[in-house]
Amino acid sequence: MSGMRIYGLSSGLDTELIIKQLMDLERAPIRKLQTRQGLVQVQKDVWKDINRRLVALDSKLIDLKLSGTYFSMKASSSQQGVFTAKATNAAIEASYEVKVLDLAQSHRVASTAGEVNFPLSGTFLINDIEINVENAASMTDIRNAINNTDNLEARAEVVDGRLILTHNLTGSENAFTFEHLGGDDILLELQIYDSIQGTPLYQELRAPLNARAEINGLIVERSTNVLKDVISGVEITLVGKSDTPGRLDISKDSARALNAVKTFIEQYNSVMDFVSGKLAANGDLRGDPTLIRIQGALRSVIFEKYVDGGALSNLLDVGISVNDEGGALSFSRSGKLVLNESTFLNVHQNNPEAVKDIFSGAGKFSDKLSTYVKSLVTNNTGLISSREKGLESTIKTFTGQIERYTQRLELREKQLNRQFTALERSLSQIQNQSNWLASQVNNLAGFDSLLR
Structure with missing residues (x-):
């Protein structure tokens, strides 16, 4: 069979296993490259997750940017x-x-005719909208013609054989008006309106009011x-x-402002908790200087001053504290924010304008944090995007190295197969020669015994 190799027939060695073990040793550098590549891929995935969380954080700042949030x-x-x-x-x-x-109620009227002579074909107006009825064989046909007319602020229904019309609009000014135009006088036949006399014939079920x-x-x-x-x-x-x-x-209504702050805090804490975990001793980005700088910037923006000389000047004045005392918001050791709702509500109820001046406006908290976050997450130009591109380039470099090394190992394996095959052939030849010599010796010994 083509390509089939049988090892060890001459040497008695499991040369296939020997080659496999040798190749396994030579693949050690590839495994190291794959391990390093895997670590870089994990880092890239972490940065992608951080980017996603920061994009979500920026979206939670939208309500905080709106001045209307504070004056609901x-x-x-x-x-x-x-x-x-x-x-x-x-x-x-x-x-x-x-x-x-x-x-307020809408006008409702009903036809009063006992019997109607169908079929009927004619044209009439309801509230100055033209209704065209062709060969109506029943009250249902007339109802359908009315309900299928565009722009008519009324609806028709049939109850106990009578046509009932209900105006869509309420108010005394929205009473029904009728007028016969041509063909069969359907309004008169149904005893709704006498166009000649200008006299209503309908039964008023509900007056417009x-x-x-x-x-x-x-x-x-x-x-x-x-x-x-x-x-x-x-x-x-x-x-x-x-x-x-x-x-x-x-x-x-302080609920809108409160909910906007709570929603922001929830996402901010998600970001900070995730970042802290990745920077921990067992984290995927432990000691990463870029992420450390981002963490520091996200923390520092909380305590900056946003109003000069106002009743409230920074987030500390609406309760942000480093020691969990006396504030609506406190800064825990993990970098997460904690909200004391009653304190925040009290500050907002007393001075919503001052609260707004901290959170909303150019250069204020929401704008400043959003600007910084956008500098991180903007596609192609953001810091995180650049970091992801760098890691992706490293991954591709590892891929190229692994592919080239794999190609060399494939050649090496072929070489070993050739060498061991040659060894087996040589051993086989030696064994054949040895067997021939032994045979010759045996033949000579037999000849010698005959001479004696």
Whole structure:
């Protein structure tokens, strides 16, 4: 069989095992290169993970950058079943008495004809929108023609053989209007409207009505149940009538600012915890000077001064402390931040403007930290990106070295195979010669015995 080798027939040695052991010894440098390459790959993966965590950290700074985060207002109703409310940043702190007198409702009418002579084909207007009915064989066909008409602020349904029309818009100004245009007078046939006399024939199931509410003694009236322009920055939704007034309170909402800070802290701690672990004695980047500098920069930015001469000047004033005493935030030995919510809320409630001046604005905490993080993570130009490229180059260098060394070892293995094959052949020849000589000696001995 071509390429088949049988070792040790002449020497009695397991030459295949010998070659394997020799090659295993000669592969030691490759294993060292692979080990070093693996370590570099681990470092590259760690930097990639750090980059991902820092990108996430930068995203958590977005809300902290927005000035609106610190001036959120909230609205609360004492009668949720009567009215609800929400406030924007334009609202001011105040309290109101709200009594709902009437809810806005939409117009609803029904046809009054007992029997209808189908089929019907005709054109008519509902609220100045043209409806075209062709060869309607039933009330359902008329309903479908109405509901399939674009831009009609109304819907139709059939109940007990009668056509019911409901206006989509509430308010007394949104009553139904009808007009026959041509063909069969469908409006008259259904006993909805007499266009000649200008007389409604429908049954009014629900009258169009405006919403009416009494706010701090003043009666306001709107066409919808959502009052957007009664109190600046406040939207009130009426959901039920009331005999007694309820209380509407507009106050500062510190929850948004608090949640923004908590979200940032959670991600910041994730970064710092991960970095500390990788710099530890058993970490993958232990002693790495670049990562040590990044860790230091992330720590130092916490304590910088961001406002000169203000009521609050740095994060220390909103509670960041190195000794866990008296602050909303404290700096633990691991470099992680801890939040005392009650202290932060107190500071923010008393002076949201001053809190905003620390976190939000050019050169302030969020902007400065974000700028630094971007210098690390920006694709192609960021420090971490450059570090990853350098490590990738090292990995490729190792790959090239391993490939070249492997090629040399393949040649070496072939050489050893040739040498051991030659050895076996030589030993075989010697053995054959030895056997021949022994045979000759035996033959001579036999001849000598015959002569005697």
